[in-house]
Structure formats: C-alpha cells, structure tokens
Amino acid sequence: EAQVTQNPRYLITVTGKKLTVTCSQNMNHEYMSWYRQDPGLGLRQIYYSMNVEVTDKGDVPEGYKVSRKEKRNFPLILESPSPNQTSLYFCASSLRGGKLFFGSGTQLSVL
Amino acid sequence: GENVEQHPSTLSVQEGDSAVIKCTYSDSASNYFPWYKQELGKRPQLIIDIRSNVGEKKDQRIAVTLNKTAKHFSLHITETQPEDSAVYFCAPIASGAGSYQLTFGKGTKLSVIP
Numbered sequence: 001e002a003q004v005t006q007n008p009r010y011l012i013t014v015t016g017k018k019l020t021v022t023c024s025q026n027m028n029h030e031y032m033s034w035y036r037q038d039p040g041l042g043l044r045q046i047y048y049s050m051n052v053e054v055t056d057k058g059d060v061p062e063g064y065k066v067s068r069k070e071k072r073n074f075p076l077i078l079e080s081p082s083p084n085q086t087s088l089y090f091c092a093s094s095l096r097g098g099k100l101f102f103g104s105g106t107q108l109s110v111l
Numbered sequence: 112g113e114n115v116e117q118h119p120s121t122l123s124v125q126e127g128d129s130a131v132i133k134c135t136y137s138d139s140a141s142n143y144f145p146w147y148k149q150e151l152g153k154r155p156q157l158i159i160d161i162r163s164n165v166g167e168k169k170d171q172r173i174a175v176t177l178n179k180t181a182k183h184f185s186l187h188i189t190e191t192q193p194e195d196s197a198v199y200f201c202a203p204i205a206s207g208a209g210s211y212q213l214t215f216g217k218g219t220k221l222s223v224i225p
Binding site for chain 2: 035040041044048058059097098100102103
C-alpha cells in the first residue's frame with residue numbers, strides 16, 4: 001500500500017532533550033517536506049527536500065534540522081526543543097511538487 | 112515566498128446548500144492549484160486540483176475554478192452534506208520551477224448544519 005509513515009504519533013518531552021521524528025515513504029517520491037500545524041495559523045512549511053542530499057528551508061526552519069540521506073526517509077530533528085515547538089507535525093511527499101501525500105501526524109508537547 | 116490568502120476563515124451552511132471558498136495567491140509562476148480537506152483529528156487529503164492550462168474541473172459535487180489573470184482559484188461544493196464538514200486548505204505551487212517552497216492558506220472551517 002502506498003503510504004507515508006510517520007512516527008511517533010504522540011511525543012511528550014522536556015525542554016532541551018534532543019528528539020527525532022521519522023518519516024518514510026514507499027512511493028519513490030523525489031519531494032518530501034515537513035509542516036507544523038497550529039490553531040489559526042494553518043500548515044506552515046519547515047523544510048523540504050527535492051532529492052537525496054538536497055534540502056531547503058521553508059517558512060519556519062528555526063530550531064529544526066533535517067537530513068535526506070536516502071530517497072525514502074526524511075527525519076525531522078529538534079536538537080534542543082523548546083515549549084514554542086509544541087505543535088502538530090506532518091510529513092508529506094509528492095512527485096515533483098504535485099499532489100501531496102501526508103503522514104498521520106505527530107503531536108509533540110515540549111514541557 | 113508566495114503570499115496566499117484564503118476566505119472565508121469560517122463558513123456555515125445548511126445541508127443541501129452550496130459552499131464556495133476562495134484562494135488568492137501572489138506568484139504568477141504558480142501552475143498547480145490543489146485543495147486539501149482535513150477532517151477533525153486526521154491528516155489533510157487532496158480532494159481536487161487543477162493545472163494552469165485548465166479553467167475549471169469538476170468531480171461530482173466538488174469543482175475548482177481558476178482565474179490566472181486575477182490570481183485566484185475557488186473551491187465549489189454543491190448539495191453539501193454533513194460529511195463535508197472539515198477544514199479546507201489551498202496550496203498553490205510553481206511546480207517545475209526548481210523550488211518547492213510551499214505556502215498553505217490558513218484554512219476554512221466549513222460546518223454543514225443538518
């Protein structure tokens with residue numbers, strides 16, 4: 001089944017404790033991206049990648065890192081999480097910027 | 112980056128009525144115009160899209176119209192049903208332009224009253 005797999009679904013952590021949210025797709029998509037969703041602000045792009053080893057900043061990249069070592073995986077790294085990064089996160093992939101396929105989301109709480 | 116505005120932010124309609132949501136964008140290079148639907152607690156999913164060489168596209172009760180000159184496109188839902196209640200997002204993109212920085216509209220919460 002074609003899908004984007006995102007883990008974990010829920011994560012509670014404390015300020016400053018490094019964490020990684022994983023994202024994997026099985027559709028051989030070149031394009032992958034990360035978004036955060038906050039009430040009243042909609043979906044905001046954090047980072048995107050157009051292919052292996054190619055990543056670019058979105059609208060809200062501060063405090064986040066990504067890597068694209070393999071085509072199927074695009075992890076989101078928070079090296080020192082802060083409470084303002086409490087949010088719902090979505091990973092998505094597509095063929096060259098077309099229809100986006102979203103993961104199931106990760107609800108992150110930073111205490 | 113692209114400036115995207117979506118109106119209205121909330122919309123309540125009676126079951127069976129029509130709903131229209133408008134998305135205005137700033138980048139004249141945009142050539143792919145999708146609409147996503149997000150039900151409560153779920154991931155966004157594409158419901159309809161259109162490319163810049165087409166003015167209108169219809170799929171049963173939903174349709175999208177595009178006005179490239181005025182830089183806006185609209186989602187039309189006819190004969191609304193309670194299951195249409197959700198948040199809808201637009202996300203115009205200049206596909207193939209070499210950069211896929213993507214800006215979503217802030218969303219429209221549609222409530223269909225039975």
